[in-house]
Amino acid sequence: MAKRDYYEVLGVSKDASVADIKSAYRKLAVKDHPDKNPGDREAEERFKEASEAYEVLSDKEKRAQYDRFGHRGLENTFGRDGFQWSDFSHAGDFEDLFGDLFGSFFGGGRRSRRGPASPPAGRDLKIAVELTLEEIAAGVEKKINLNRLERCSACDGSGAARGSSKQTCSTCGGMGQVQQVSRSFFGQSVTVTACPACNGEGSTVTDPCPECRGDGRTRAKTTLTVRIPAGVRSGNYIPLRGQGEAGPRGGPAGDCLVFIEEKAHEQFTRDGNDVIYRLPINFSQAALGDDVKVPTLNGKARMKIPAGTQSGRVFRLRAKGIPDVDGRGVGDELVQVMVWTPQELSSRERELLEELGELDKKRADREGKGFLEKMREAFSS
Ligand SMILES: [Zn+2]
Numbered sequence: 001m002a003k004r005d006y007y008e009v010l011g012v013s014k015d016a017s018v019a020d021i022k023s024a025y026r027k028l029a030v031k032d033h034p035d036k037n038p039g040d041r042e043a044e045e046r047f048k049e050a051s052e053a054y055e056v057l058s059d060k061e062k063r064a065q066y067d068r069f070g071h072r073g074l075e076n077t078f079g080r081d082g083f084q085w086s087d088f089s090h091a092g093d094f095e096d097l098f099g100d101l102f103g104s105f106f107g108g109g110r111r112s113r114r115g116p117a118s119p120p121a122g123r124d125l126k127i128a129v130e131l132t133l134e135e136i137a138a139g140v141e142k143k144i145n146l147n148r149l150e151r152c153s154a155c156d157g158s159g160a161a162r163g164s165s166k167q168t169c170s171t172c173g174g175m176g177q178v179q180q181v182s183r184s185f186f187g188q189s190v191t192v193t194a195c196p197a198c199n200g201e202g203s204t205v206t207d208p209c210p211e212c213r214g215d216g217r218t219r220a221k222t223t224l225t226v227r228i229p230a231g232v233r234s235g236n237y238i239p240l241r242g243q244g245e246a247g248p249r250g251g252p253a254g255d256c257l258v259f260i261e262e263k264a265h266e267q268f269t270r271d272g273n274d275v276i277y278r279l280p281i282n283f284s285q286a287a288l289g290d291d292v293k294v295p296t297l298n299g300k301a302r303m304k305i306p307a308g309t310q311s312g313r314v315f316r317l318r319a320k321g322i323p324d325v326d327g328r329g330v331g332d333e334l335v336q337v338m339v340w341t342p343q344e345l346s347s348r349e350r351e352l353l354e355e356l357g358e359l360d361k362k363r364a365d366r367e368g369k370g371f372l373e374k375m376r377e378a379f380s381s
């Protein structure tokens with residue numbers, strides 16, 4: 001089944017604000033939530049569809065990716081099986097979104113306010129790859145060499161030396177939070193803050209792993225393969241989820257963002273999905289017509305130059321350009337012919353041109369003022 005447009009799913013416009021998107025999602029989710037529609041598979045599917053749309057449109061990066069590439073832009077985000085509940089990053093926001101309306105549909109995804117915090121996530125990595133127009137036209141697989149922080153294999157990322165383990169934090173007793181009770185005129189008030197001893201994680205490393213000194217990460221070289229679809233352009237990027245740096249002490253890995261940089265081409269100029277090629281021809285080819293071969297992004301193509309072709313005229317070679325990144329057709333190659341004027345002449349060439357010049361002069365005299373107009377018109381048509 002073809003996926004519906006995310007904006008359509010939420011019933012919002014393309015330029016909807018984050019607040020509009022949140023409010024539209026809240027309305028749909030309240031209507032279709034499984035707690036309110038027990039056993040109704042269709043409502044559950046609608047709820048999941050709306051949650052997927054919300055996951056994408058509420059995130060600036062994912063939304064930009066979707067706006068540019070459509071659903072294909074998120075292939076690397078959600079993987080081959082598409083959106084799963086585990087991809088939903090707002091499970092913890094449910095209280096914020098709906099108050100006490102629902103129980104914990106997400107089976108523990110809804111984070112208790114008292115639990116310890118997870119270790120922080122690793123940094124995103126940004127990598128640039130240079131592509132030729134030929135690679136962009138065909139789509140390409142590229143290998144990327146990274147030198148990144150990876151999960152330490154000696155301690156499996158925990159940061160604790162082999163044979164030891166993380167210790168429950170004695171300051172907060174593993175809760176990750178400490179309470180401060182204060183009395184005031186209004187009575188007793190309780191403030192809850194992240195435990196300063198364990199950064200809110202609930203545990204500490206007392207016997208650090210010698211390989212990573214307790215960080216849970218070591219630096220390593222690795223090679224990734226990234227598939228780049230045809231039709232990309234400079235500034236586009238492919239997110240590789242979880243391929244950034246590992247988080248400290250077993251925290252989730254960041255992403256690797258592969259930015260596209262288009263190399264300038266010696267022969268072609270890109271214009272959207274079209275490419276422009278300038279073909280020099282000589283005067284006799286322009287006047288008499290000719291069959292020529294022109295280079296394309298994947299080889300050569302034959303092209304007919306009709307007799308009487310003016311300099312500057314553009315011929316369109318259909319579908320010889322760059323495929324649209326969203327799969328909407330293929331661009332063209334635009335061949336602009338430029339009549340070349342010789343700068344050195346043999347005596348024979350000079351003779352012939354002088355003779356031709358005489359004939360041109362006679363024609364101009366014969367046709368009078370109208371001749372110049374006729375020449376002008378030939379360029380404007
Ligand atoms: Zn280690």
Ligand SMILES: [Zn+2]
Nearest residue numbers: 169172195198
């Ligand atoms: Zn603590």
